[in-house]
Amino acid sequence: MCPGCGSKTRLCIRCDTVLERFPLYCPKCKQETLISAR
Numbered sequence: 001m002c003p004g005c006g007s008k009t010r011l012c013i014r015c016d017t018v019l020e021r022f023p024l025y026c027p028k029c030k031q032e033t034l035i036s037a038r
Contacts, residue, residue, distance in 0.1 A: 002024070002026035002028065002029060002031070002033070003024075003033055003035070004026060004029050004031050004033060005026060005028055005029040005031075007026065007028045007029070009024060009025070009026055009027075010027065011024060013037060017037065018037070018038050019035060019036055019037040019038075020036050021034045021035075021036060022034065022035050022036070022037070
């Protein structure tokens with residue numbers, strides 16, 4: 001989900017995926033946000 005507008009993004013993350021400062025792009029609001037996920 002996009003942290004800016006709350007809509008779905010096209011990214012699928014598995015439960016064992018580790019992301020550090022990943023640029024998440026939202027096609028709806030056209031913003032790029034750095035996320036970290038574990």
